[in-house]
Amino acid sequence: MSNLAAMTTAITSGKVGAIRIRPATNSDLPELIALDEEVTGLAKRKYWKETFARYGGRRKLQQFFLIAEQRGRIEGFIIGEVRSWEFGEPPCGWVFAVQVRPKTRVKGVGTQLFEALCAAFRRAGVEKVRTMLARDNHLVLSFFRSQGMMAGPFIELETTLD
Amino acid sequence: MKLQKASSFALYAVLELAANPTSQLSGTEIADKYGISAHHLAKVLRDLGRAGIVDAARGVGGGYRLAVNPKRLTLFDVIQVFEPVGPENASKDDPELATDAGCALRMVLDELDDHALATFRSITISTMLKSMARRPWVESPRAARRPRKAASSR
Numbered sequence: 001m002s003n004l005a006a007m008t009t010a011i012t013s014g015k016v017g018a019i020r021i022r023p024a025t026n027s028d029l030p031e032l033i034a035l036d037e038e039v040t041g042l043a044k045r046k047y048w049k050e051t052f053a054r055y056g057g058r059r060k061l062q063q064f065f066l067i068a069e070q071r072g073r074i075e076g077f078i079i080g081e082v083r084s085w086e087f088g089e090p091p092c093g094w095v096f097a098v099q100v101r102p103k104t105r106v107k108g109v110g111t112q113l114f115e116a117l118c119a120a121f122r123r124a125g126v127e128k129v130r131t132m133l134a135r136d137n138h139l140v141l142s143f144f145r146s147q148g149m150m151a152g153p154f155i156e157l158e159t160t161l162d
Numbered sequence: 163m164k165l166q167k168a169s170s171f172a173l174y175a176v177l178e179l180a181a182n183p184t185s186q187l188s189g190t191e192i193a194d195k196y197g198i199s200a201h202h203l204a205k206v207l208r209d210l211g212r213a214g215i216v217d218a219a220r221g222v223g224g225g226y227r228l229a230v231n232p233k234r235l236t237l238f239d240v241i242q243v244f245e246p247v248g249p250e251n252a253s254k255d256d257p258e259l260a261t262d263a264g265c266a267l268r269m270v271l272d273e274l275d276d277h278a279l280a281t282f283r284s285i286t287i288s289t290m291l292k293s294m295a296r297r298p299w300v301e302s303p304r305a306a307r308r309p310r311k312a313a314s315s316r
Binding site: 105135136138141142145146148150151 | 188233236244276277281283284285286288289293294298
């Protein structure tokens with residue numbers, strides 16, 4: 001089974017109808033930029049083009065940029081990659097972006113995206129999934145907690161440079 | 163870290179009610195299951211009722227049921243009914259803040275409280291029920307077979 005075929009799944013949810021999870025393509029960029037702008041209030045065209053160049057496309061084996069689509073409309077996306085030997089740790093999956101259209105939230109779209117990304121990570125041979133986010137971002141923290149994620153073995157530290 | 167008894171009892175009750183959404187449970191039923199004081203739990207349930215977290219029905223067949231969506235109710239929402247959670251709002255007159263040692267210590271304690279607050283605010287009752295069903299504290303056979311890695315740093 002090709003990587004693309006393995007990642008493309010049609011999942012039926014009772015609440016939002018059939019959601020198709022598939023890899024992002026170049027033609028998704030305008031809608032992705034608009035969705036991100038709807039959620040964050042910022043249009044980041046250059047950022048999304050660079051992000052797609054790094055994580056999008058069909059031939060990536062360690063980077064994953066997945067779209068949740070319903071009736072031809074993008075309802076959300078998730079981005080992650082396999083990172084190896086950071087902090088002495090064996091390869092693990094990192095989730096660094098997940099977004100669902102506000103009106104489609106709490107209907108399982110984020111869960112389907114997360115499960116599809118985890119499936120891709122498993123196929124890439126990793127056993128752990130990690131993420132990092134602001135501790136006052138309770139909404140997204142709650143989402144990851146609901147997926148069974150808990151505090152990991154690392155503590156993030158920072159300082160202000162003089 | 164340890165929660166006050168009232169907070170723990172409240173969480174047991176809320177989890178029990180969330181796990182049984184179609185039935186009303188009495189305080190005694192919940193107290194018996196967790197081996198806790200029915201008298202103390204009755205007080206806790208009254209406080210939860212006043213906070214709008216549970217509804218009480220009197221009379222034969224009466225009991226308690228959850229009044230809010232467990233997907234929206236967090237551990238913080240329940241605990242803060244019984245005890246303060248998160249960094250304290252220290253006043254400038256606080257003698258602890260009159261010295262550098264006191265200020266440095268306060269900074270460390272606030273960091274711990276910030277983490278506790280973020281944890282309690284991000285875990286819903288629904289997530290707790292999932293965790294109870296998954297039982298992650300029981301080591302999976304796959305994890306048990308894996309050799310333990312020696313501690314290392316970068």
